[in-house]
Amino acid sequence: MGKATYAAFDAAGDPDQFSELEKQGLFAWQPRKYYHSENNSGGDLKAGGAVNIFGRINREFERDGILRINTGEFDPIAGCTFQEQAWLAYNKNQTQSMGLAPKPGDFFYYFSLYKSLVSVPDRETQMFDGLDPTLTGLADYPANGSFFLRRKLDQVKECVNQAIQEFRTDNPVSASKPLLESLSILHEIRSGLEKEDLESIAKKAIDFYLAGKIKDFEKVAAQCLGLRLECLADTARITPGQPFRLSSKLWNHRDIQIHDAIFKIGCPGGWKIHSIQPRFRTQIKKANLIKQLQTKFLRLHIL
Amino acid sequence: MTGTVLHIGAHPDDEDIGLLSYMSHKFGVRAVYWSATRGEGGQNRIGPYKGESLGVFRTWESLASRALDGGESLYGPFIDFGYSKNGEESLSKWGSKEMVKKIVRAIRMVQPQIIVSRWKGISDDFHGHH
Incomplete structure (x- = not known):
């Protein structure tokens, strides 16, 4: 996978390569920087290799061209470190017996800058150095x-x-x-x-x-x-060719003024809508207004 | 934010998960993990599912991970055929051009400023898929 990723980085920005992807609405895009992870390298292999130094300072990687990030920084919104959140997430891989105890404190990851199309300092401090990560x-x-x-x-x-x-x-x-x-x-x-x-x-x-x-x-x-749109089919599984009912509800939790509400149904490519019989209605429930409730009958066929 | 990091690996649990959490929660940038497979060839320590069923289950697991680390998950179409000792086997089964194409597809779909490859494609990567 690593080898293919190098080639893909170079090919992604070339419109002449894999131009057939344009039919899927996907156009040439050139990422500006390419890093590869150093988090399975180094350490004393006889003693378990990188596993024993994972998360710790690795002197071998404290040099130009390699970025170190500290995921042990405290996240004031979550009330714990970024790495603690990461371990809680990783433990969801239960089939793989992941069970890592989240604990606060420094935790370091290393990434080598393999290629950059923008100017960057010799020793980067953040992955977005040299780039504007905002909308501009x-x-x-x-x-x-x-x-x-x-x-x-x-x-x-x-x-x-x-x-x-x-x-x-x-x-x-x-x-x-x-x-x-x-x-x-x-x-x-x-x-x-x-x-x-x-x-x-x-x-x-x-x-x-x-x-x-x-x-x-x-x-x-x-x-x-406070607007929430619900769109539900009346059956959990649809067999190709099976007619089913689709219900849409627009919830107006903050009672904002809505002049108009138009519901449109988007279907995946290759689907045909044979008939649409929209039925619109507005419901008002005691204290709060549910602006629109619409039910449509569809007869969909997957080709 | 325009900033997007696309992290690329072979299996649903290969990711540098601290990177995803750090990027999404600290900077508010989009952190996407693309796994070439759904890990169908892995072990299952909690149930009898194997193969395709395990791939479905591991997809749910990685989606549950992303719900906590703030990232997003995408998957390639390749089948995890079990442990492989060398990369040549993976290249021959999956097709090297097809592998490149599917990663290009992910790049063009996500439009990242930065690619972070989990693997280098060398023997230190421990697994032929890597």
């Missing part, structure tokens, strides 16, 4: 320094900062306004991409990226607004 990083690559994209993404970042300032866990609605502004700007960027002086392949990659980012923003904005 998209203006660096693949937008090749696009002024339009940087300006617009800066505006999105300002809105996000405003949302963070206004966010209250007991009443997050006020954070939704700047988030919705962000969404508008992201849509504006997508629609303005075509006019930009960028390579076609870069435009496609940016558009794909922004489509995903818009979904992220929609999700967070909806959570702040």
Whole structure:
């Protein structure tokens, strides 16, 4: 797998390689840095090798070109270290008998920088050294320094900062306004991409990226607004060709004003919808409003 | 955030899990672990499932891991055919071009700034799949 990953790093950004993936909506994308893990190397092999030094300072790796991170840092949100959270997660691999006792304290991982397409210091302190990991990083690559994209993404970042300032866990609605502004700007960027002086392949990659980012923003904005969309089939398993009923409910937990609600059903490629008989209704329950409840009958066939 | 790290390994429990937790929880960046297989050829210390069933079960286990470490899981289409002593066997069974293609597919889907390979493809990696 390691050997294939080297080759994939070089091929991923070349639109002429595996161009058939474009049919799946996947376009050339060149990662900027390539690390490989050093966490199974070194140590006295007779004494169990790297297992005995895993998580500890390894003098062999304290040199230029190798990044050390300390996952034993305290996470104030979780109230424990990042590594403690990691071990709790790893212990979910029960079939593999994982049972590691989480404990606080330093825990070090080492990563060798095998290749970088951006300028980095000899001794890195973070994996994102030399990169902009915020939204404007998209203006660096693949937008090749696009002024339009940087300006617009800066505006999105300002809105996000405003949302963070206004966010209250007991009443997050006020954070939704700047988030919705962000969404508008992201849509504006997508629609303005075509006019930009960028390579076609870069435009496609940016558009794909922004489509995903818009979904992220929609999700967070909806959570702040107290909106929750449910979409359930009436049977747990569907046999190809089997008719079934799909129910959608939009819950409006914070009683926000909604002018319109439109439900659209997206199906995987190759599915056919033979008939749709939508039935819309609005339900009001005593104290809180459930804005819309819609039921549709579908007859789906998987080809 | 645009920052995304794509971590690449062979089995559902190969990941440098502290990296995923650190990146997602400390920096808020997207940390995705792509496993080439679902670990069908591994042991099962808690039940009778083997092979394909074990692969399903291990998929659930790794998804449960990601729910705690803040990362995401993706899987390649390769079958874990059990312990292998050398990489050539894996290359011949899975197809070297197909392996590269599936990793390229993951890269183009996730659009990461950074790739972190769990393995180097050398004998120190302990397993032919690695």
